[in-house]
Amino acid sequence: MGLEGLVACDSPHERPDGKKLKDHIQGGRIEEGILQAAEELSLARKMIQWKPRAP
Template sequence: MEGLLKKTTGLMGLAVCESPHEEPDVKNLEDQLQGGQIEEVILQAENELSLVRKMIQWKPWEPLVEESPANQWKWPI
């Protein structure tokens, strides 16, 4: 399978990544990751990196500026 390049991911809006990894056998890499196609794994990693950058700005670990309403986290509403 080495040297075989994908022509499509089969997923609308998700293009084939031309250089997903240094490993020549991308199918083997996808099987090892068990996360779908390599393009999906790359997209998920980019989304997680974006979230990390937002969390750094939002600082959710810091105390609230105001106290939350008494039953805000009570379930069911």
């Protein structure tokens, strides 16, 4: 199952800005990032069940 109209990134692990990530972690906000990622994953799973379609 793929997403239509979106280009897949072949190397997502190379995309994050290392300095931004390091600053984010040192700022004590890594927990916020983890929670946000968990919420986005939950939404993605729901979207698969809902099977939304573009008009």
